[in-house]
Amino acid sequence: MAFMAILATSCKKKEATENFDNVQGNYFSIRQFELDQWNTWVGEPFMITKTVTINKVTDSSLTNSDTISWAPIFKTFAETDISDRKFLGKYNFNQFDDNQDGTHNFFYQAKDEYDDLYTRKLLITIDKSSNRVKGIYIETFKKYFGGEKTEKLYYQPMKTIQIQTDDRPLLGSKKFIVTEWIFHR
Numbered sequence: 001m002a003f004m005a006i007l008a009t010s011c012k013k014k015e016a017t018e019n020f021d022n023v024q025g026n027y028f029s030i031r032q033f034e035l036d037q038w039n040t041w042v043g044e045p046f047m048i049t050k051t052v053t054i055n056k057v058t059d060s061s062l063t064n065s066d067t068i069s070w071a072p073i074f075k076t077f078a079e080t081d082i083s084d085r086k087f088l089g090k091y092n093f094n095q096f097d098d099n100q101d102g103t104h105n106f107f108y109q110a111k112d113e114y115d116d117l118y119t120r121k122l123l124i125t126i127d128k129s130s131n132r133v134k135g136i137y138i139e140t141f142k143k144y145f146g147g148e149k150t151e152k153l154y155y156q157p158m159k160t161i162q163i164q165t166d167d168r169p170l171l172g173s174k175k176f177i178v179t180e181w182i183f184h185r
Contacts, residue, residue, distance in 0.1 A: 026083045027083050027087055028108070029083035030080055031078050033136070038070075038074075045064065048064060049062055049182040050179070050180070051179070052178070054176075055173075073181075077153060080140055090117060091110055091122075093108055094106075102128045102129065103126060103127060105126070106126070108123075118142055122136070122138050123136070123137040135154065135156045136154070138151075138152070146171060147167065149167045149168070150166045151166075158185060159182070161180070161181040162179070163177075163178070165178075
């Protein structure tokens with residue numbers, strides 16, 4: 001009887017799973033890109049216009065690269081990083097050229113079966129002639145006890161940073177915040 005039980009369990013059809021153990025590399029690293037940008041521009045003085053809109057009420061201020069608090073901005077973008085090998089196979093990947101604006105684009109979109117992934121979309125736009133990043137666009141989604149939060153992040157190197165946050169609690173008022181930093185160099 002024990003032999004039959006062992007035989008029955010060993011003959012079960014194994015589920016097909018993708019194994020990425022032998023795959024070299026990983027997906028695009030937001031953290032590495034942030035570090036590269038920081039190392040390239042640290043100490044460079046420039047003015048920044050910061051605009052914050054909360055539920056259609058806008059306030060703006062003028063600041064500079066030395067006094068701005070970079071840590072919360074870096075943290076927001078770093079949380080979207082998908083470069084860890086645990087994310088391999090969880091995103092659909094497409095690359096395409098846009099001949100109108102001379103760019104090469106890399107697009108990552110979370111597969112439907114992984115709807116618990118924080119980073120839902122990542123688009124990297126690269127200039128064809130210089131091979132430099134022209135822009136990064138990211139969409140996130142997170143459910144939490146009593147609501148959900150989506151973010152849309154955009155970075156155009158040394159021109160614009162924009163973070164849109166749509167927080168929808170089950171109870172209480174919804175909050176839509178757009179924070180934008182425009183660089184003046």
